[in-house]
Amino acid sequence: MANASRQAAWEFWGTELKRRREDAGLTQEALGRRVFVSGGYIGQFEQAIRKPQLDVAVRIDEVLQTDGFFERMWRRLIGASPFESYFAAVAELEALATKICEFESLLIPGLLQTPGYAREVMLSATPLTSEEELDEKVSARLERAQIFKGPAKPEYWAIIHEAALRVPVGGAAQMAEQLDHLVALVRSRRVVLQVIPYAQGAHSAMSHSMKLMEFADTPPTVYTEGLFWGQLLDDSAMVKRATATYDLLRAAALSPKVSLPLIESAAESYRSS
Numbered sequence: 001m002a003n004a005s006r007q008a009a010w011e012f013w014g015t016e017l018k019r020r021r022e023d024a025g026l027t028q029e030a031l032g033r034r035v036f037v038s039g040g041y042i043g044q045f046e047q048a049i050r051k052p053q054l055d056v057a058v059r060i061d062e063v064l065q066t067d068g069f070f071e072r073m074w075r076r077l078i079g080a081s082p083f084e085s086y087f088a089a090v091a092e093l094e095a096l097a098t099k100i101c102e103f104e105s106l107l108i109p110g111l112l113q114t115p116g117y118a119r120e121v122m123l124s125a126t127p128l129t130s131e132e133e134l135d136e137k138v139s140a141r142l143e144r145a146q147i148f149k150g151p152a153k154p155e156y157w158a159i160i161h162e163a164a165l166r167v168p169v170g171g172a173a174q175m176a177e178q179l180d181h182l183v184a185l186v187r188s189r190r191v192v193l194q195v196i197p198y199a200q201g202a203h204s205a206m207s208h209s210m211k212l213m214e215f216a217d218t219p220p221t222v223y224t225e226g227l228f229w230g231q232l233l234d235d236s237a238m239v240k241r242a243t244a245t246y247d248l249l250r251a252a253a254l255s256p257k258v259s260l261p262l263i264e265s266a267a268e269s270y271r272s273s
Contacts, residue, residue, distance in 0.1 A: 006077060007048065009073075009076075009077055010048040010051060010077060011048040013045075013048070013070070013073055013074070013077070014045055014046040014047055014048040015046070016069070016070075017042070017045055017046050017060065017070065018046040020064050020066055021042070021046075021064065024063075024064050024065075026063075026064075027039065028040075028042040028043050028046075029042075031060070031063060031064075034059070034063045035056055035059040035060055035063055036056075036059065037052075037056060038218075038219075040217065040218060041218065044218065049096070050092070050093070050096065050218070051077075051088075051089050051092045052074065052089075053089055053232060054071070054074060054075075057070045057071045057073075057074040058070075058071050087225075087230055089232055090211065090223050090230070090232055091140075091144055093213055093215075093221065093232075094111070094144055094147055094154075094213065095144075095147055096215055097147075097154045097213040097214060097215055098154055098155065098214050098215055098216050099154055099155040099156075099157075099212075099213070099214040100154050100155070100156045100157070100211065100212070100213050100214075101156075101157045101158075101159075101211070101212040101213075101246055102156075102157070102158045102159070102209075102210065102211045102212075103158070103159045103160070103209060103210040103211075103246060103249055104158070104159075104160050104161070104164055104209050105160075105161045105163060105164065105208075105209070106161065106163050106164055106167060107121060107164055107167070107169070108160065108164055108169075108178060108182070109158050109160070109209075110141050110144065111144055111145050111147075111148075111156070111158075112145070112158065112181070112182060112185060112191065113141060113142075113145075113178065114174075114177055114178045114181045115138055115142060116170055116174050116177060116178070117169055117170060117174060117175075117177075117178040118138050118141045118142065119134065119138050119170075120169050120170035120174060121169060122134060122137050122138065122141075124169075148185075148190045148191070153190070156190070156191045156192070157191070157192045157193075157194075158191060158192070158193050158194070159193075159194045159195075159196060159246075159249050159250060159253050160193070160194075160195055160196070161195070161196045162195055162196060162197050162198050162262070163198075165179065165195065165262070165263060165266040166266065168270070172270040172271070172273045173270070173271075175266075175267075175270045176267050176268075176270040176271045179263050179264075179266055179267035179270070180267050182263055183260065183263055183264055183267065186256070186260055186263075187260075192256050193256060193259055193260070193263070194250065194253035194254060194255065194256055194259045195253060195254050195259040195262050195263065196249065196252050196253045196254070197254060197262070200252045200253075203248070203249065203252060208224050208225070208226065209224065209225045210222065210223070210224050210242060210245070210246060211223040211224075212239070212242060212243060212246055219234050219236065219239070220234070220239050220243075221233060221234045221239065222234075222238060222239050222242040222243075224242075
């Protein structure tokens with residue numbers, strides 16, 4: 001399903017939500033209370049600005065007694081996404097975020113990956129995938145990075161562990177290209193990037209990835225990911241804990257000014273190997 005037709009389908013989802021909510025005599029705030037989100041969220045669902053998570057779609061069906069309509073349509077739309085089901089909502093939110101703070105321990109964050117690097121990462125995870133499917137996934141990942149080029153680009157801050165610079169994804173030439181890309185993004189002032197050096201030792205968050213997102217008129221969220229799973233949370237207590245963890249990672253990292261020469265040095269090492 002193409003992006004335009006998928007967006008049209010989400011708009012239909014939102015229109016139906018509004019119609020059936022009003023038929024039930026509920027305001028956005030009243031429905032929000034019953035499905036455990038804010039009334040503002042319900043309004044954004046109805047305008048197809050923000051996409052609900054599956055558990056919210058299920059609760060909407062229960063409250064409005066719609067016999068699984070919203071859950072079934074949600075599953076169809078998420079299934080048509082080029083992203084894994086647990087990540088599809090995150091990709092939608094990245095385009096709405098005013099600020100994104102990200103941490104990766106072993107890989108370059110997806111938003112900062114080159115086509116060749118992204119391809120190697122995806123191929124290593126699914127070595128039997130077809131070329132067509134692989135091309136679609138790589139294109140979808142690169143499309144996400146378009147958020148850096150628009151007038152409403154978010155403030156983006158990434159922290160990576162030094163291991164992400166040293167793991168030779170795709171070989172030396174591929175890594176040199178990827179690290180050169182990071183340097184170019186930093187020097188163009190599109191991103192702020194810090195590196196946690198090996199010398200800092202262990203940190204409790206190093207076995208996970210983390211993405212914090214802030215928005216203009218809705219609460220912030222945190223997304224964490226492991227092998228074949230991901231969790232998107234907007235519970236204020238969890239977001240607060242994640243923010244505190246990110247602050248500790250930032251304190252453990254080299255400054256942006258010191259991190260840049262380390263990335264440049266790693267790129268040069270790959271070029272000369």
